[in-house]
Amino acid sequence: MATLYERLGGQPAVEAAVDIFYRKMLADERVNYFFDNTDMDAQIAKQKGFLTMAFGGPNNYTGKSMREGHKHLVEKGLNDTHVDIVIEHLGGTLKELGVADSDIAEVAAIANGARDDVLNR
Amino acid sequence: MGNQLNYKDNCYTLADNESVLDCLLREQLSVPHSCKSGVCQSCIMQATDGEIPEKAQVGLKPTFKQRKLFLACQCFPSGDITVANADDAGIDVKAQVKEISQLNHNVIKVSLEPSEPFECEPGQYLTLINPEEAARSYSIANNPEKDGVIELHIRLLENGLMSGWLKNIAKAGDEVILRGPAGNCFYSNDEGDDFPIILSGTGTGLAPLYGIAHEAIAKGHKGEIKLLHGALKEDDLYLIEALQQLDKDNQNFTYTPCVLNGEEGKFYQTGDIQEITIASIPDDKKNTRLFLCGAPEMVNSLKTKAFLGGLSSKNIYVDAFLPSK
Numbered sequence: 001m002a003t004l005y006e007r008l009g010g011q012p013a014v015e016a017a018v019d020i021f022y023r024k025m026l027a028d029e030r031v032n033y034f035f036d037n038t039d040m041d042a043q044i045a046k047q048k049g050f051l052t053m054a055f056g057g058p059n060n061y062t063g064k065s066m067r068e069g070h071k072h073l074v075e076k077g078l079n080d081t082h083v084d085i086v087i088e089h090l091g092g093t094l095k096e097l098g099v100a101d102s103d104i105a106e107v108a109a110i111a112n113g114a115r116d117d118v119l120n121r
Numbered sequence: 122m123g124n125q126l127n128y129k130d131n132c133y134t135l136a137d138n139e140s141v142l143d144c145l146l147r148e149q150l151s152v153p154h155s156c157k158s159g160v161c162q163s164c165i166m167q168a169t170d171g172e173i174p175e176k177a178q179v180g181l182k183p184t185f186k187q188r189k190l191f192l193a194c195q196c197f198p199s200g201d202i203t204v205a206n207a208d209d210a211g212i213d214v215k216a217q218v219k220e221i222s223q224l225n226h227n228v229i230k231v232s233l234e235p236s237e238p239f240e241c242e243p244g245q246y247l248t249l250i251n252p253e254e255a256a257r258s259y260s261i262a263n264n265p266e267k268d269g270v271i272e273l274h275i276r277l278l279e280n281g282l283m284s285g286w287l288k289n290i291a292k293a294g295d296e297v298i299l300r301g302p303a304g305n306c307f308y309s310n311d312e313g314d315d316f317p318i319i320l321s322g323t324g325t326g327l328a329p330l331y332g333i334a335h336e337a338i339a340k341g342h343k344g345e346i347k348l349l350h351g352a353l354k355e356d357d358l359y360l361i362e363a364l365q366q367l368d369k370d371n372q373n374f375t376y377t378p379c380v381l382n383g384e385e386g387k388f389y390q391t392g393d394i395q396e397i398t399i400a401s402i403p404d405d406k407k408n409t410r411l412f413l414c415g416a417p418e419m420v421n422s423l424k425t426k427a428f429l430g431g432l433s434s435k436n437i438y439v440d441a442f443l444p445s446k
Contacts, residue, residue, distance in 0.1 A: 011159070011160070011179065011180070014160065015180060018434070019428075019433055019434050022428075022434070023428065023429060026425065026428070026429055027429055039421075040421075040424055040425060040428065040434065040437075041434070041439075044434050045160070045162045045163070048160045048180075049155070049156045049158075049160050052156070052158060052160050057158070058158045059156055059158055059160075060155065060156050060157045060158065061156075
């Protein structure tokens with residue numbers, strides 16, 4: 001049976017999703033201030049890494065790197081609500097791309113699995 | 122016997138199924154990297170000799186591919202290969218000052234003749250080093266391969282180390298050093314597609330855009346090409362006649378000068394170049410390529426606006442002119 005990552009379409013699917021997802025994040029006033037001073041190209045590259053992980057693809061993320069990577073955002077007030085918004089936009093993105101609800105739920109579960117590391121608790 | 126990997130004057134042997142990145146890391150060399158999955162692009166390197174496998178360039182912009190940049194973590198060479206850090210691959214070439222002329226009240230054009238071919242694309246940038254060892258980066262405004270000289274547009278700054286030297290001391294025949302080139306803001310179209318191109322910049326951000334516009338036209342680009350040049354005051358514009366002529370001579374090229382503090386009823390549009398640029402994005406947003414050069418605040422803000430407006434992130438090319446410190 002195909003893995004989640006294969007069913008979603010692998011790396012080309014990440015490429016297709018990243019602009020839609022990041023555009024949703026940047027347009028959302030509840031979260032876009034976290035991206036104020038970041039270089040867009042660098043952010044897009046990071047979002048691709050995140051999407052690859054959430055899609056169940058190959059990645060090198062560790063709990064430690066997740067914690068370090070988000071520490072400065074937690075200091076700026078990053079909390080559960082923001083993680084919920086990320087998962088909401090992730091779902092919206094996949095819906096637009098015609099992904100099945102069951103697969104969207106799986107992606108959401110993987111993303112949710114990183115919640116405690118992202119929030120440094 | 123494994124393939125050879127040359128890096129910084131050393132030669133390493135790649136193990137079976139070993140990526141360039143893993144080989145360098147195994148040799149205890151420090152190479153930036155993160156995801157090791159071909160996604161984050163932090164391990165980007167440049168091949169100076171040898172074949173790059175296709176897989177090592179998946180997801181890179183066309184201009185990256187043309188510069189032989191590749192992802193070290195996805196690069197499993199099928200033969201010997203020579204690689205460099207993406208920023209170190211340039212070379213130093215001696216050049217002579219050929220001519221210095223005034224473009225407007227505070228911009229000069231400097232023409233330099235390299236002593237040997239300086240391979241670069243119009244729109245890329247180089248570092249100019251003068252005899253006093255001041256070093257500053259400038260964009261290439263022409264096609265040096267065709268013209269035999271490299272043209273730079275340089276803004277005169279009060280107490281500017283390089284611009285002051287060029288204005289007051291330098292003369293034809295003086296020797297300088299060119300280092301580079303670097304940068305991914307240039308025209309690339311191997312497939313001969315007819316995508317729309319928008320070139321937008323402020324001040325001497327016109328230099329790379331002028332180079333890119335001429336290159337696209339010279340290569341017979343079929344899609345529309347719009348060039349917008351923003352200035353605070355009317356006399357900050359330059360190359361107006363040359364661009365108006367280019368507009369007249371080429372049906373698919375339009376030149377729009379924009380002056381923020383301008384008057385109505387003149388040859389330019391009055392207003393904010395950011396708004397005018399966004400308003401000029403064609404319907405075919407998906408394929409439009411946008412080049413932004415000039416003041417960092419302007420290019421970065423416009424980049425985000427254009428992306429939110431529907432342009433694809435990989436079609437936005439930016440060169441923010443950072444002030445020297």
